[in-house]
Amino acid sequence: MKFALIGNPSVGKSLIFNQLTGLGVEVSNYPGTTVELQRGNTCFQREIVELIDLPGVYSLDGSSDEEALARRLLEAQEADAVIAVVNVTRLERNLYLLLQVAEYGIPMVVVLNMADDAARQGLEIDPGPIRDLLGVEVIQAAAAQGKNIDRIIPAALAASPPRMVEIPYDHHVEAAVRSLEKMFAADRRESLFALQGLGDNPDLLEAAGTIADEIESRHRMTVAQIIATNRHNFARRIADRVITKEAPAPRTDPDSILTRLIPGIPILLSILIGMLLFVFVVGSFLEGIIVELFDLFAIEPFLALSLPPLAEELGISILLALQAGLGIAFPYVFLFYIIISILEDSGYMTRAAFLADNAMHRVGMHGGAVIPLTLAFGCNVPAVMSIRLLRSRRERIIASFLVTMVPCSARTVIIAGIVGSFVGIGAAFSVYGIVFGLILATGLVLSRVTPGDRFGMIMEMVPLRRPDPRLVTKKAWARLSEFLFIAMPLLLAGSVVLGLLEFFGIMAIFGSLMEPYTTALLGLPGYTATALIFGILRKEMAFETLAILAGTADLGSVLTSLQLYIFAVVTVLFVPCLATITVLLREVGSKITLAVTVYTVALGLLIGGLIYRLLA
Ligand SMILES: Nc1nc2c(ncn2[C@@H]2O[C@H](COP(=O)(O)OP(=O)(O)OP(=O)(O)O)[C@@H](O)[C@H]2O)c(=O)[nH]1
Ligand SMILES: [Mg+2]
Structure with a gap:
């Protein structure tokens, strides 16, 4: 059964x-x-x-x-x-x-x-x-x-088939249904679908199409609209008989506050900013503790073992990847998911989606995209997973580009650590300006060129409720475990490969091979190419690697402000990290993943090159 x-x-x-x-x-x-x-x-x-x-x-x-x-x-x-x-x-x-x-x-x-x-x-x-x-x-x-x-x-x-309910439709529609039934031996439902252009009998569809055009020219309404109106009226009449008593309207309707533009948008913005701040502050605090504990109880004891060099390199690669993965996963992703789950279950997310709907339409999506775009500030991985919420493939494609361009917390580390500390706060904000501008431009272009139907948003305002803590934790955990079991193994494998490349000196050779290009294109020394590649594994590694390769943490003494700025812009735009690529593969398939990767690399190099040409 x-x-x-x-x-x-x-x-x-x-x-x-x-x-x-x-x-x-x-x-x-x-x-x-x-x-x-x-x-x-x-x-x-x-x-x-x-x-x-x-x-x-x-x-x-x-x-x-x-x-x-x-x-x-x-x-x-x-x-x-x-x-x-x-x-x-x-x-x-x-x-x-x-x-x-x-x-x-x-x-x-x-x-x-x-x-x-x-x-x-x-x-x-x-x-x-x-x-x-x-x-x-x-x-x-x-x-x-x-x-x-x-x-x-x-x-x-014990169920039995329902009785056939004949909804009375407009007489033109009824006449059309009768003649289609007669001509094609189709049943009522098939005929009604055919009039709306649905079904798989080409002859029936063609005849229905002609009749539908005629009805439409007479009614100035599509057949689908006529049928829907009739059906709604019928549904209303039954509903009125089922619900026999209505209570007086509630005194204050919270939706009159939450969904009206004026208090609504400021409330939405403060919730989003508050959420980002909370996750950054608490997340980076927790990350600090995790990283320190890892250094103290895993990396230092491991180094003290004094293993042979190759084994040491392998072991360290794995430990560093674990440190990076857990450093992101627990603090940022989990916190984010707890908050998002609370916002979802309280019913607030539908209000946010409703408010953001207008702005989102311009970039080819509808209000529902606020969830992935907000999540992306914490970590792109859960954000990419949540693009599943979007209704059409068209929107999922657009979202996969935009979401991977949103500066995640790791990229914030680069902007703050490299540009903010060595170039200046204003410059750091200008990086965000560039990135947001590019996201907007990308959205505007993609909404024109991406194939697929556009949908309006019919989103039901779910009731506001107190979220159930058990449900919230369960959901946050389910999403976190996707990150742990899908992204983590890849981080580990990638780290080992990069460690081996480093160990056998391939990275150094790569750096000197790239030198002419990075110098010509971006005005950067060759070792920055290596740092960019490391950035694929984990974005803030780009910063650490750069410091190691430059031989000093005082980057300002070896690179000019312009070079640092260009490096940061390129890293921030350059390919999503390995973990993001993996989830993209699963959510939108290899073609789109490849397109996103190529696009972000090209965009990073292009913008970096432009800045170099303009400002050098
Ligand atoms: N008060 C109340 N809440 C309910 C009841 N049944 C479900 N809910 C809540 O309604 C919300 C939606 O429940 P889901 O089971 O996810 O709904 P669904 O029909 O599967 O929704 P989709 O997957 O979006 O189609 C959740 O927050 C539930 O906890 C009920 O009988 N009473
Ligand atoms: Mg469901």
Whole structure:
């Protein structure tokens, strides 16, 4: 037996899935948390039941990846029954999807979830009208309290196909459906889809296209809009019968503060800046402790062993990589994730996304991109992982470029340590200026040239709630462990390779080979090329390596201010680190990863070269 959980975003599908399967799928108060199919098993009276957790969708006739996925699953009759989860406090919009799902005629149970929220809002629910309309079982549940979740599987096992509900459409649409049904022996649903340009029968699509054009010219509305309006009206009439009593409106609505431009944007900015400051201050404090402990208890004792040179080099490479990885992972990534998880679960992130939506549109994304872009200031690795939240591949591609250009905390170390201390504070800020300018320009260009559909943002304002500490830590840990188990092994391998190259003098040869180019292009000595390469492993290593290669930590005495400035700009723009490349590979594939890498290298060299030409 196979059951699929389907419903709007953020209605509690994943929470129900977790409770039924005992798995730890991500649950979050942010629409679009589940982006792929999740499968799990549960056992009921010695029968194994497979459950599928679908990403949330608002309708089945859109063209996003999630909608196509849900449509395919229903069309293929992959599930023996669907468990339609509904947020009962947003019944009208949820019924819209429910009616569409019912059209597939697959056995179904309806779960009216969030009964607790409804009770709090003083709503009185009568599931009768839905039960009568569809002829299926309707369960009132509160997943957050585990209420009535146990009734879902037995009901799904006994589920029967819903009754055919014929939504009355506009008479032109009805006439079109009738003639398509007759001409192509198509059913009502297929004909309706064809009128909206969906389906895979070319003849049907062509005929439907012609009729749709005619209707559109008469109505000045697309057929999809007409159908949607009719369906919404129908859904509203049912919702009005289900919800029989409405409570008086709450006295102060926090959203009137959070989503209005004037207090909203300053609040958003202070939250973002506060978060960055908190993570930098606490993160660098913790990083200092970790690095020191590592020196004291791992690196120094290891050096005291006086192993043969090759073994020592290998051992040190591994220890340094561990130090670097743990130094970033724990302090920055974990703190960031705790805070982001709190912001998500409290429901604030949807307000932030709403506010940022306008600005984000200009760079080809919508408000949802605030999460990855903010995360990137801490570390690009979790930021790249979170671009999964974005709805379309087009946006994910644009985001993968922009996110990897955001100066992460390691790059801040370079800007502060090299430019800030040897050139000046103003110069340090100008590096940020250059980087932000380039990010903006890149976004503007990419939003024009990246193929794929543009989507408006339909983001539901999830309710504001107090985040559950258990859920928050669990989620932060799940994300951190991705970093530890995916990025760390690569850091280790990369470090060993670089250590060996150094040991056998290949780095030195490389440096002298590069010398003519770095001098001609950037006006920098050859050893800086080696430092740039080390920067791929971990950005602040570029600083340390530069000091080692220059033979002094007082960089100002060996390099001019201009050289230091150019070095910092190139390093900051130059290729994301190895760990970022790895997660990029996984999230967006090898082509885009290659493009991002080549682009950032070219951009670094180009801007560095330009500065050299202009200022030297
Ligand atoms: N108060 C209350 N909160 C709930 C209930 N069910 C789920 N939630 C919360 O609603 C939020 C969304 O839950 P998810 O399970 O992630 O929702 P989803 O339907 O899987 O969402 P997507 O993956 O985005 O489609 C989480 O913060 C849950 O804790 C409920 O019955 N009552
Ligand atoms: Mg989910």
